[in-house]
Amino acid sequence: MLIIGECINASNRTVAEAIARRDREFIEGITKTQVEAGADFIDVNVGAGQGTQGQAIEGMEWLVKTVQAVTDKPLTIDSDVPGIIEAALRSYRGETVMINSVTAEPERLESIGPLAARHKALLVALAMGSEGIPDTVERRLETCETILTRLTSMGMSAEQIYFDPLVLPISVDSRQGLVTLKTIERIKARYPAAKTVMGLSNISFGLPSRKLVNRAFLLMAAYAGLDAAILDPRDDKAMSLVRISDMLIGKDALCKGYIKAYRQGKIVD
Amino acid sequence: MADDILKLIQENVIQGRITKDDEGFDDGMAGQPGVTELIETALAQKINPQDIISKGLTRGMAIVGEKFEAKQYFIPDMLASAQVVGAAMDILEPHLAGAGAKAKGKIIMATVKGDLHDIGKNIVSILLRGAGYTVKDLGNDIDTSTIVEAVREEKPQFLGLSALLISTMANMADVMQALKDAGLRDKVKVVIGGAPVSEEFAKSIGADGYGADGFGAIRVVESLFNANAA
Structure with a gap:
């Protein structure tokens, strides 16, 4: 499973303050820790509403340069504002890049889609449209169909698209875990070349022992066909389960990845 | 007994x-x-x-x-x-009706324009109903003009606004301004909530209250309601 490290996100107040005061040491530290823990991509998010878009753009440019100074891992540019994404791509060095995210909403699809196509980027596509997050599998699949049709007409291939089935809190609606899992299965069956991705932590909102709930859901999602997870790679138990699930679903020939991780002390009971 | x-x-x-x-x-x-x-x-x-x-x-x-x-x-x-x-x-x-009881008050709820998140707003709506208020839920991604029109027509005592995104919380300020422009600002108490919103933000846009979570929202509405009744 591909791991996208989620820790550099301005919705976390400490991170937002570090970005605001251009704290290079803090960002370098949190980048290196995530890479050492096994992140394949580093997500970068500067938020939007605080200050002008110009300030957000400067913040994003600084963030991209600062993170790329200490790692060769590709970045996930996390924004729904085309101007911010464009600025990030201008400052970016390297071939592989991921954009997070687009939806089936026409104004986002028509602005972010062409950006991703032009830069040959990987693109996270949320299974939602103008009506919000659909609460059934069928309607989430319809939004995926809309997105895939439009993006391929812009010249993107299914391989570049990472569909996010979306996760709603199980505490509010006990059917939502299955809706997400079945959406993953159906996306993989219908578009075998496309990928799936999701953030895990939303599932446990409003519940006690959230990390344990997240980890259990990670295993079920892996079996349903999840290709990538957005999570905190510093959670060594979650990362152990990522390696174990790869092994258990036949993605780890001769269990080499698992045993290697074990020898490095990265399998935590 | x-x-x-x-x-x-x-x-x-x-x-x-x-x-x-x-x-x-x-x-x-x-x-x-x-x-x-x-x-x-x-x-x-x-x-x-x-x-x-x-x-x-x-x-x-x-x-x-x-x-x-x-x-x-x-x-x-x-x-x-x-x-x-x-x-x-x-x-x-x-x-x-037979017991001569009167309803506590009416509250209009909405997630502001551009924001599709409704879980928090729905929880607050359920709790307000549980506390005896009449709740009219406009839904999510609601235009400022629709909110103002609803306040004009329904004449609620309270307006509850929700936003989960940093990029949409600014639309709460738009609603406050539009209420002023429509001459309705002193007719309704406005209470706001949502992950990026804070007490300071509520003050900065001139809202009457801020609820940090579901029960926090009920507390604020109850204290405004009692202050009004007194």
Whole structure:
């Protein structure tokens, strides 16, 4: 499973303050820790509403340069504002890049889609449209169909698209875990070349022992066909389960990845 | 006698039990009367519906709020209790007009323009209904002009605004300005909430209150309501 490290996100107040005061040491530290823990991509998010878009753009440019100074891992540019994404791509060095995210909403699809196509980027596509997050599998699949049709007409291939089935809190609606899992299965069956991705932590909102709930859901999602997870790679138990699930679903020939991780002390009971 | 049954109603709100078949949060409660059966009994005993609400339901919900804030209760617990209060109110409402009770007040709820998140707003709406308010929920991604129009037509005492995105919370300020422009600002108390929103932000846009979570929102609305009534 591909791991996208989620820790550099301005919705976390400490991170937002570090970005605001251009704290290079803090960002370098949190980048290196995530890479050492096994992140394949580093997500970068500067938020939007605080200050002008110009300030957000400067913040994003600084963030991209600062993170790329200490790692060769590709970045996930996390924004729904085309101007911010464009600025990030201008400052970016390297071939592989991921954009997070687009939806089936026409104004986002028509602005972010062409950006991703032009830069040959990987693109996270949320299974939602103008009506919000659909609460059934069928309607989430319809939004995926809309997105895939439009993006391929812009010249993107299914391989570049990472569909996010979306996760709603199980505490509010006990059917939502299955809706997400079945959406993953159906996306993989219908578009075998496309990928799936999701953030895990939303599932446990409003519940006690959230990390344990997240980890259990990670295993079920892996079996349903999840290709990538957005999570905190510093959670060594979650990362152990990522390696174990790869092994258990036949993605780890001769269990080499698992045993290697074990020898490095990265399998935590 | 009356006190006993009101106490039982209160306990069953806390236990999240609508009927006698429901399990409670504690073990071994299935088979004992739930809130709907208890209310039928209370009405048969000619207990004032207003007392059933204030001493049974509202008090029970207040204790649920305390448990939630102490992290003994979680969102599903809170929703279960709110559903109990909703089922109880369905039985009680036809009796209220006869008892000369008056509704507490009307509140319009909306998630602002550009924002599709509705879970937080829905939880607050459920809790407000449980606290005895009449709630009109406009939905999510609601235009500023639609919100202002609803305030003009429905004449609510309160307007609740929600936003989950940093990029959409600015639209709350738009709503405040549009209410002023329409001459409606002094006609309605505005309470806001949502992950990126804070007390300082509420002050900065001139809102009347800020709710950090579901029960926080109820507390703010109740204190504004009482201040208004006084």
